[in-house]
Amino acid sequence: MKYYNNIVETIGNTPLVKINRVLGEDFPALVLAKVETTNPGNSVKDRMALKMIEDAEKDGRLKPGGTIIEGTSGNTGMGLALVAIQKGYKCIFVTNSKQSKEKCDILRAVGAEVIVCPTDVKPTDPRSYYSVSKRLAAETENGWYVNQYDNLSNRLAHYESTAPEIWEQTEGKLTHFVAGAGTGGTVTGCGTFFKEKNKDIKVIGVDTYGSILKEIHETGEIHLNHAYTYITEGIGEDILPENYDMSVIDHFEKVTDKDGAIYARRLAKEEGIFCGYSAGSAMSALVQIKDQFTKDDIIVVLLHDHGSRYVGKIYNDDWMQEMGWLD
Incomplete structure (x- = not known):
């Protein structure tokens, strides 16, 4: 018989799934989603x-x-x-x-x-x-x-498990890694692993307006008073967690609250991939910077969590209507 001794043993080994429609027919590169919703807690x-x-x-x-x-x-x-x-x-x-x-x-x-x-x-x-x-x-x-923001076991988990899985699944051929940036664990842990394997792999963090991460990356300065309230969940920060190593991140791309919500809904309806708010932000970020990619690129985008966490918000038409985001 083949079985797991407990639910914790099922963590990891999540699938890599090709994105076919939501980015548009003219999107130049192959995009593969690392779908973390198959973890037992439905997230990375x-x-x-x-x-x-x-x-x-x-x-x-x-x-x-x-x-x-x-x-x-x-x-x-x-x-x-x-x-x-x-x-x-x-x-x-x-x-x-x-x-x-x-x-x-x-x-x-x-x-x-x-x-x-x-x-x-x-x-x-x-x-x-x-x-x-x-x-x-x-x-x-x-x-x-626990202090996930400054606990370096956070980024080490992704260095030891998430990134090696992606490397094996892509046979080391990925050219770009894209992930929502929050505590910094995923983007830094994976980014460090990929840069050690191939310094030419581009690491892109997805940020949101109201967060200070992109500004810190570009200026090296921390201005906590530049942060303001945003609606997007799962990405962005009003502090700089110790899990960040900005040197392994090539670029931060900011996405509006509205675009993140719209693309999450599109991802569900057009790909059948029912993921959270930050997954929509990641898709929107790819569209915003699509001119940077070529037909030879292989982009891995990490989708953090499950859409069931957001049925009262971005997957609720009344909520979207109240926000003025439902066309």
């Missing part, structure tokens, strides 16, 4: 959740019977919760009010406690989900604050 975050927990166990930061505490938009929390169930840990997750109700409901469904903080506050504000996460970790007995 399962990979780093497992790595961060295992590394914390090894060095004693996470002790038996402990409580895992993290600021998360939902996907990291889901990954952490699935691993925690197998290992006997409790979970407390802190998120912000921008995140979809579905994400919070899913976390509660797997036994996590969820605390929602306001979105329109600075990261240093005591009410922010960054600050609340740190405070809870300090106050909770036997608590461990």
Whole structure:
């Protein structure tokens, strides 16, 4: 008999799928989507959740019977919760009010406690989900604050698992890697691996308006006051996480909230690939910079999470109508 001993063993080995329609007939290059929704938690975050927990166990930061505490938009929390169930840990997750109700409901469904903080506050504000996460970790007995933003096991997970899978699946022939940029783990971890294999591979981070990542990459300067509120979920930052190594990223492309939503919906309807907000942003980014590609290029674009997280927002016609985005 062939079976897995637990759900955690199914993390990884996600498919690479050709994009056929949504980018348009005149798109010059071969585009292959690394569809991370087949992970058990339906997102790429399962990979780093497992790595961060295992590394914390090894060095004693996470002790038996402990409580895992993290600021998360939902996907990291889901990954952490699935691993925690197998290992006997409790979970407390802190998120912000921008995140979809579905994400919070899913976390509660797997036994996590969820605390929602306001979105329109600075990261240093005591009410922010960054600050609340740190405070809870300090106050909770036997608590461990994951800190996915600065925990380098995040990017190491992608260096060790995601990127080698892509390299093998493409037989080392990819010319571009495109991924949404949030904590920096995926784009930096994969980017580092690919640059070590072939320095000519271009690494592109997908950013959103309101985020400061593109500005930091282009100027080397950090101006936290340049950040402003945006609707897109899963990409962009108003801080610079330690997981970033900007030297392995060749370019950041910004996409509007509207275009990300529209392309996510198109991806579902035209390709049958039901993914999240940032997947739409990635598709839109490719269209915006299509003149940079040739017929010989092989582009791998990573699709982070599942569309079920967004049925109350971008996949809801009433919500889209309220935003003025439904043509």
